[in-house]
Amino acid sequence: MASATPKEIARELPPLLRVYTDGSVERFLGSPFVPPTLEDPETLVSSKDVVISENPSISARVFLPKVDHQKKKLPILVYFHGGAFCLESAFSFLHHRYLNIIASEAKALVVSVEYRVAPEHPLPAAYEDSWEALKWVTSHSRNERKDGEAWLIDHGEFTRFYVGGDTSGANIAHNVCLRVGGEALGGVRIAGAVLAFPLFWGSEPVLSEPVEGHEESSPMRVWKFVYPDAPRGIDNPLINPLAPGAPSLATLGSRKLLIFVAGKDDLRERGVWYYDAVKESGWQGDVELVRVEGEEHCFQIYHPQTHNSKGVISRIASFLV
Known part of the structure; x- marks a missing residue:
């Protein structure tokens, strides 16, 4: 044969x-896909999957911690997973485990967005899906949806509304904050954004990034692959927030920012550069940079039980107040 x-x-x-x-x-x-859980044995967090849009296909996994829901409502975190715009999922093991922990530690209701990924769906699909998901979540604040998600209506506190993500998901969180600066969300304001090891890049090295090899760097190759038709290439404002013609960082539609960088992460200098740029932009919010020395990119998702990972998770939990 x-x-x-x-x-x-x-x-x-x-x-x-x-x-x-x-x-x-x-x-x-x-990591492999895992189903939602009625009550996670480690964290006691319950999760379920919801459909946001059939066309295009957008969904989410919602995480609800086990607390006394009769006493008060919970802060809401809309989360965008990382994975270079082409890997991972809201339904994958790593992010499911990580957001169970975040929901439990922060006592927050988490909506993890399942946006379309490249190469099947090149950018800007992920950005548009994430914006539609954000609008869907905030539409529940008016309590008018007969087809709404009960956990959001019954347990979500929309005066404590946050966005966040890791790596490419942190990039998405930044960009939705910029978009909120110019478009309404039904009266809902973003209280804060968590940008963990954000994926930003550009045609020129910044700070102490090496000059040699910049053209062949991993972020450069990823961007060309996931958004081959990007206007201005790697200096598109979606990936380079200080590119010529990019929206002013002073227009970020969030009241505070929490940015993480890791000592062994190739993206660390870009995160510091972004932090400095926000501070110098005239933005009226509060921005904090947390440096974690000796750690790799997104270590807290891969190894959430280590001392440094617990520190990151604790800091995020205290941010979501």
Whole structure:
């Protein structure tokens, strides 16, 4: 019997994924999907999946901590998962475990957005999906939706409304904050944004980023792969918030920002650069930078039980007040 003809590679993004000429995609990294849980045995947090839009396909996993809901409502965190815009999911093991912990520690209702990812859905799909999800969540603040999500209506406190994410998800959180600065969310204001190890980049190195190899850097390759038609390429304002013509950071529609950088993360200088730029922009909110030395990119998601990870999670919990 003749062996099957090997599939032909159309393009690839080592070591993350490969696209074949038949349109199929093979992902080499990322954690498996897991179902929601009625009551997580470790955190006692319950979760369920909800549909936000059928066309385009947008959904979310909602996390509800076990607290006395009769006494007071809970802060809301709309979370955008990381994964270079092409990996991971709101339904994947790593983010499910991590947001169970966040919901439990912060006593917050968390909405983890399942946006469409590249290469099947190149950018700007993820940005548009995330904005639609944000509008869907805030539509519950008026308590007028007959088809609404009961956990949001019954337990969500929209005067304590936050957004956040890790790496590419932190990039999305930044961009929705900019968009909120110019578009209404039904009277809901973003109280704060958590940007954990945010993915920003540009054509020129900043601070102490190395000059050699910048053109072949991982963020450069990722951006070209997930948004091949991006106007102005790597200096598109979505990835480079200080690019010529980018919206002023003074217009960020959030009252406070919490930014994390890690000592062994290639994105660390870009996070510091962003923090400095926000401070110098004339923005009227409060911004804090937390440096975690000796750690890798997004360590708190991969190893949430370590001392430094617990410190990050505790700091996020205290931010969501």
